[in-house]
Amino acid sequence: MPTESTALPTEPGTETETKAGAGTGTKAEAEAKTGTETGAEASGRMEHRRVIEALTGLLLAMLTAFLSSTIVSNALPTIIRDLHGSQRQYTWVITAALLASTASTPIWGKLSDLVSKKLLVQLAIGVFTAGSVLAGFAQSMDVLIVWRVVQGLGLGGLQSLVVIVIAAMISPRERGRYSGPIAAVMSVATVAGPLLGGVIVDTSWLGWRWCFFVCVPLAVLSALVVQRTLNLPVVRRRVRIDYWGAALITAGVSVLLIWVTLAGSEFAWGSGTSFALAGAGVVLLALAVWVESRVAEPIIPLRLFADRTTALATVAGIAVGTALFGGAVFLGQYFQIARGYSPTAAGLLTLPMIIGSVLSSTLSGILITRLGRWKAFLVVGSALMVAGFGLLGTIDHTTDMVLLGAFLFVLGVGMGMTMQNLVLAVQNTVAPADLGAASSTVAFFRSLGGTVGVSVLGAILAGRVGTLTTQGLADAGIPAGSGGAGIGSLDQLPPAVATIVRTAYGDATATILLVAAVLSIATVVCVAAIREVPLRTQSGTQRLAGERAAV
Template identity: 80%
Template sequence: MTTSTGAAAARPLTAEESGRMDHRRVIEALTGLLLAMLTAFLSSTIVSNALPTIIRELHGTQSQYTWVITATLLASTASTPIWGKLADLISKKLLVQLAIGIFTVGSVLAGLSQSVDTLIAWRVLQGLGLGGLQSLVVIVIAAMISPRERGKYTGPISAVMSVATVGGPLLGGVIVDTSWLGWRWCFFVCVPLAVISLLVVQRTLNLPLVKRQVRIDYLGAALIAAGVSALLIWVTLAGNQFAWGSSTSLLLIGLGVVLLAAAVFVETRAAEPIIPLRLFRDRTTALATIASIAVGTALFGSAVFLGQYFQIARGYSPTAAGLLTLPMIIGSMVSATGSGILITRLGKWKSFLVAGSILMVAGFGLLGTIDHTTDMVLLGAFLFVLGVGLGMTMQNLVLAVQNTVAATDLGAASSTVSFFRSLGGTIGVSVLGAVLANRVSSLTTDGLSAAGVQVPAGSSSAGIGNLDQLPGPIAEIVRAAYGDATATILLVAAALSIITVVAILFIKEKPLLTTTGMERQRAEEATEDAKATEEAGSTEEAAPARA
């Protein structure tokens, strides 16, 4: 017994035993994850510049334009905490593969859509897979790499995100501008990439499986998804399909509140809650969540409409519209990579979060001054400032949370932050989309009146869906209305970003840990086992005494 123990102690520990993977294995695993991340982000951004064309060809409306985006965000948002909790309980590799598979099926069916309503339905399926990929990649990286070392890998991660963010709109623009392809290939082109990423993940991602008793809170998951969906459907449709104060609005609000209240009740009693409420007792997690909601609302809600601004208001092609976002992407990539390296070197992260959030407010504020005639060089400078702020803020908010919570809660905590950021994004797209539509309608009416054109009843139908059928002078008035109205929603985004600054200022900085998520989980389990053994021993000693 002593000999075998000594031999075991003499040989090097495997990754499964130590909980730490060597650099080569981390790079191999990261390759598959980044390929999956590239596929996920590419699918999100490739549609942005193609949407105006898709809506025109399928004779959609501005409301449906918003819903094509919102449907995916809604599905990914509602499913994110579920994916995250499952990652704490079962194989992360299996979950990544499942998410890729769901996403692939959704992409194929979306590309076959014959109407906007059908497209929206299959975008929901895409969103389920997308939610898994976006949350699981962050969770797996946290398991493999310590918070202190993660800055070294920020460069490749930021590069993939930047390539996807730039390449998606560009690729979508090229596909739409190529007559023999058509917009459907914006969905089909992601399928081979997803299949390749599935094969690479199967070969390279070999995380040690920590066996735990699986207790999935199905009721909590259903209540959270249903409650969030009810409120988001209300936010999206109110003011368009029905009035804000109508009985339908009240019904959806009441349903959402009741379902979420029931979810909170269930989560307080579940053995393995989907969103452990104890996480919010931690100051860093609570404040990072608030900051993430504001970031998501501002970022997703405004970024979705930038492609529309470039194409509708400024008349650029989808390809050119993608190129015009380069300043923001370059700024984000440079600041994310630079701040990551400095965080690893210094072990400090809060100052980068504060600076990034302030630059976000500045960037959105500057963009809030644009109109349909703004100089494009100046606009590019504004986008660069915004990109620098986003690069220093988004990833580091998750890092701050992962550095604080217990290893067994890494998945739930990471996905909770992502969940609330996506929730904010979904609300942002819906609310800012409604603000944009109302502002466009108002400016269009004013423009037509100023031009001496009598505004007939139902003139609000003049918009992106039938822009190509409008007479030249009227189309120019509508384009100008879109350009001027975009500034309004960007100013709203700037105001929301102030919440991020305030929340980050109150976060208390904690030194970055140097152990990986796997190492921490091993140590926590060893502590629990030792405690259980000690308690069992105490019980056995007390038994004879009582006898």
């Protein structure tokens, strides 16, 4: 679609420097003396100082998003007990936010190709803040799940837009230079979230509600910093939002997730209800594909999948999301319920994974910038993920904690080398006009995999815990009905029964981590099949400006 008008940001001091140079020679000489600042601005290049300033606000927003995602994990057992929830609701507190984030990600991404990225980041922060405040005031599990949906809508925007804006500012080749701070923020949030959540829950005068309230000041601060520092070219064009596509994708994904979450517990997998939900989800998604193939501005442009890198990275992203979200989300539950650690200690026990992620992400980013090559890091990283999950699949309720920490470190190293670089491979390949849509599409399918992973692996865990609990009660000569209470009522069980249930959780966790290892194999296969393309040396904004200049 033709561009109607373009507004490029003006670097402070540029005009003065150019005029000063003009007084001593021609316009060309002036540009030469000022380092061709005017040409640089027109091309969309940002100075290192401007990038750092803008990155500060974006990293604050990213910190807010990741903190809110992880801070709840160690607090959930306490929340479930306080609000008298069940294992299914435990899963849905996480799934609800992931579902909303997943469904909204491609919409945020597509809008970033059409309107101001800065405005969208601020809007996402506002939605997230509102959801956080409301979730903090929830008086029941059902109400909490509803407000987690609102929180997830904002999270979907923050998680996708931050990556998109960074791609617009920084070239793929140079992005490794900034991967250290980005990885540090992600890792600090990942470890600080559970730790902060544990401290809040363990502090009597705070309570679990502050797990939601504590992110609000940080969100407001990030909005203020973004307002001051983030200035990107805005391509003004006639906006055509694919409402039907957005509605059908959201509905289809939601129905399928409801199906995989409830099947096996509320109704049998082979029942009429199961087939009806599965069929409805497939039909809705088929309609979504039909709509996306015909509208002018599809939420998920189908042409993206004609590119081999994007298609394979999408499949790899689904597997990564399923394994990571689905497996890692239950580690806090394992440490607290099966091993009896406090929420704070459970957060500390994830440090090996975080350290491994920070080290591998930072080092691989530096090497990628120097070499201009990325595929080897993706292959090694995805293989280490399989190894890490495979090793974790051998744990039980008595596993030595030092050994468990070593397994987590291996997984963390694989995560650090895989997550960011998978998106980098896609951003390096697609056209600049599709940068937002492509980035959000990969994020969408990764989040979709994560949402499905939490639901499916949660269902597997619940079924396995039930089987092991029944077996343990039978071996101890205790009536089976004595273990019917959920995790929200463990403290009310007789000590002998509670021990059996906790043991069941510890042993059952290995099952879902082993499933995660099997799923991660798909990532290795897809990454190995991706054709490596040397990293570009221009940012998304520069490439887009060059395309406009050539028209």
